Amino acid sequence: MDVIFGVPLPLLLGQLVLGLINGATYAILSLGLAVIFGMLKVINFAHGAQYMLGAFVAWMMASWLGLGFWYALVLAPLVVGAGGIVLERVFLRHLYDKDHLFGLLFTFGFALVAEGVFRYYFGSTGQIYTNPIPGGVRLGFMFLPHYRIFIVVMALVICFGTWFVIERTKLGAYLRAATEDPVLVRAFGINVPLLITLTYGFGVALAALAGVIAAPVQNVSPLMGSHVIITVFAVVVIGGLNSIMGAIVTGFALGVIEGLAKVFIPEMSNTVVFVIMAIVLLLRPAGLFGQEQ
C-alpha cells in the first residue's frame, strides 16, 4: 500500500475529501458573514443560529408537511432570509449609527434566544434528516457518498455565483460602491437602505442554505450552529472580513487543512484553525485577502 510521510494514502485522500466537504460549509457561512459585514459593518453573531434555523425549517417541512429536501433547499432559505429581513428592519437598522458593539451584542443575543427556544422544544440530542441522495461511488481508496459530492458542487456553485454577482454585475457595483460611501451612492438615486435590508436577507438566506445542506449529514440540533460558527469566525478573520474571494478560498482551504491535521497531528485538529488565525493576525492583521482600511 502507498504511504506518504508514514500515512497510508487512502487515509490521507479520505481526510482530504472530508476536509473539502467541511470546507464547503465553512465557505458558504463565511461568505455570508463577509457579505453582511461589507454592507452593514455588523459582525453577524446570529449567523450560526440562522444556519441552525435553516436545518430546522428543512426538518419541520419534512416531518410536519411532508415536503422533501429539494423543496426545503429553496423554501427554507427563503423563510429564514425573510426572518432576517424583519430582524434588520425592526432592530438592526437602528444600531448602524451607534457603536459597532451594539450590533454585535444584539445579534449575539438573538442567537442565544433562538438556540434557547429550540433547545426548550426539541432538546439537544438532535433530529435525523434522511439523506435525499443515497448511494455513492467507490474510488478505490474510499467510498464517496453521492450526497457529499453534491455538497461540494453545490457550495462551489453558490460561492462563485455570489462572487460573480458582486464582482461582475451592475448590482454588485452598487453594493461595492455603497460599502465605500453609502451617502454618495444614495445621492445618485439608489435606495441604499433597501439594498442593505436585502443584503442582510441574502446573507441570512446563505446561512440557512448551508444549514439545509448540512441537515442530512449532521444531527439537526439546536447547538449545531454554535459548534460551527466559532471556526467560521476564525475563517473570516484569516481571509479578511471585507473580501468575498478571501472568505470562499479560506473556507475551503481551512476545511482541507483541518482534515489533513486529523491525519498528521490528530491532537491539533481542533485547534489548528485558531493557531493559523493567531499567526495571520500577527503578520497580516487585515487578513490574507483583506485590504487595510
Add this chain to the structure above:
Amino acid sequence: MQPDAELVLQVRDLQAYYGESKALHGVALEIRQGELVTLLGRNGAGKSTTLKCIMGAIPKRYGSVLLQGTEVIAAPSNRIARLGAAWCPEHRGIFSSLSVEENLVLPPVIAPGGMSVEEIYTLFPNLAERRRSQGTRLSGGEQQMLAIGRILRTGSRFLLLDEPTEGLAPVIIQNIGDAIRILKERGYTILLVEQNFHFASSVADRHYVMEDGLIAEHILAADIAGAIDRLHEYLAV
C-alpha cells in the same frame, strides 16, 4: 440672468445641524434654468453644507428647498436625485473597488437626454485612456473629471459641483473650466461651490457670498468689478 426662465431651485430659511452645532442659519438662494451660479466664501462658511442639504445628505435640516417646484426638505436623497439634481461632492467620491468605467456608469440614468459614455470621453480624453484602471489610481485632476463626468450620463440637468478645482494644477483647472463652460452652453443649470474666485468669476452669471452659515451678499457678474475689494475681504483667510 434670465428673469423669465423657470426656477430650478428655490431655497428659503435653510438651517442645518451637525449634532448640536448649527452650521446654517437661514440660507436663501435661487437658481433659474440655464444659470451658472457660484457659492463663494471661506472654509467653514457653510457652502458644502448647503449643497449637502439640497441633496438631502444631512439628516438634521429645516426650512424649505423647492426643487423644480417640489418640496424636498424632508425627502430622502435617493428621491432628490430622481427629481434631477446631481451632486459632485468635495471629496470626489471615486470608488476604489470600481474601475474607471464602472465608476462612470455607476449612477443610474434618471431621465433621457444624458451624455453617452463616448461623449464624456470626448469631453475628458484622459479618462478614455484609463478606463480599465482602478478608480482611485487616477491623478487628482483625472478623479475630478471622473466625478463630474459620471453625473453627466444620468440625464440630470441640474449639477451641484463642490470645489471642482480644489488642489489641482493650473492647467487642469483650465481643462475643468472649459468643460464647465461647455456644460453651460449645453443648457445645464449649475450651482458651483468655489474658493478660487478667479476661476469662479471666469464662468459664472452670479455669485452668492456666504459667511457664518448665511448668504452675506449677492453679486451679479456685471457688478463684480465694483465689489472686488469687499470680496477679497470675505475670502481673505
